[in-house]
Amino acid sequence: MIFSPTRLSKSISIETLSLSRKMSTYRLLAGGYRSTISLLSFDSSNAKLHVISDSPAPSNASWLELSPSKSGVLYSLSEDDKGLALSLKFDGKDRVEITGERETNGVPAHVCVLKDGSGIIAGNYGGGSIIYFPIDSDGKLSKTSESFPLKFPFVYEGKEAPVPDRQDTPHPHQIVEGEKGTLYVPDLGNDRIWVIERQGEQGFSIKGYLQCPEGDGPRHAVISPDGKHLYVLTELSNNIIVFSLNDSTYPAHPLPDFETSILPPGAPKPFVGVMSAAELLQHPSIPGVLYASNRGEVEAKKGKKDAVEGDTIAICLLSADGLKIEEIKQVRTDCDFIRAMQISPDGQYVALAGQNGGGVEIWKITGERGDVWKLAAKEESITKITDFVWV
Structure with missing residues (x-):
């Protein structure tokens, strides 16, 4: 079953909402392969969407993540060869300004803000690693701490990968934080979701992995609300698969009878x-x-x-x-x-x-x-x- 919208010209109201509904305005920040981060306004009472302001953006700021605990603070990245993780803040005038930056060492694709508020982790799609950066009390990235990337092995080293053009090296694409600080890192290049444990304030180690079918290329994942399952979207096979998080035996494999295109x-x-x-x-x-x-x-x-x-x-x-x-x-x-x-x-x-x-x-x-x-x-x-x- 496919639902399709009626095509209309830009900026025209689409949905007629009940007059009894109270006016409600939403705002969004939008980033990408562009020179600005745009602040958008969506008015649900008249179905209008428009740009409020544009702020200068880091190069290829393809991911944005809000701080869950510090108002007006967010984090982004520069998806370039050197790679940057950045802290940003609203300036009170509908603008966004960069407040800190750190080199990630290799084409980051995702930033995860840790639940305890201690720092962020950037996933280097091009560098085959994740890297931790602590956060100061005001939400800015710390400038004084040392950070060292955790590099992932390449399981197809010395043999042809299932999708050679895309699986030429480890490609971590996202970091998902579970219970007790456990991290799950979908790695498109390795057909694995790495299970990562924290060691000390800045250290990490590989606890094990969840094994996807070869050639699936896991990209993004979500943890079920009850914490029992990890649903994984695979970029190369266009499937959703699911893993149980109740079993601590590794490697773990997808549950049967679920994989769906x-x-x-x-x-x-x-x-x-x-x-x-x-x-x-x-x-x-x-x-x-x-x-x-x-x-x-x-x-x-x-x-x-x-x-x-x-x-x-x-x-x-x-x-x-x-x-x-x-x-x-x-x-x-x-x-x-x-x-x-x-x-x-x-x-x-x-x-x-x-x-x-x-x-x-x-x-x-x-x-x-x-x-x-x-x-x-x-x-x-x-x-x-x-x-x-x-x-």
């Missing part, structure tokens, strides 16, 4: 450079639903009879125990190459963007299971966005 009907078969899954989210208050973004269908079908304007979001409805996917619905967007996708803290809206075209869209989440989406607003002029934070 998120590709929409009629999509081309996955191969390098065409279809590639990107973001995996779970609803903040509705249990048993996962959202996963597809990428690449627009380019794959360009010029063909079944050409599409945008990629789809897969809505995956889980069984009560979370061990099976009961149904997958597809939402057809007008966004080309969806990497940015984030849900508002109140769970009412999801923002997504096309890295290669289609601008930014805001969708209203409805339905008892969070499985009915309605397009609420759209702005096509906002380009090259790869991540959001709702502020």
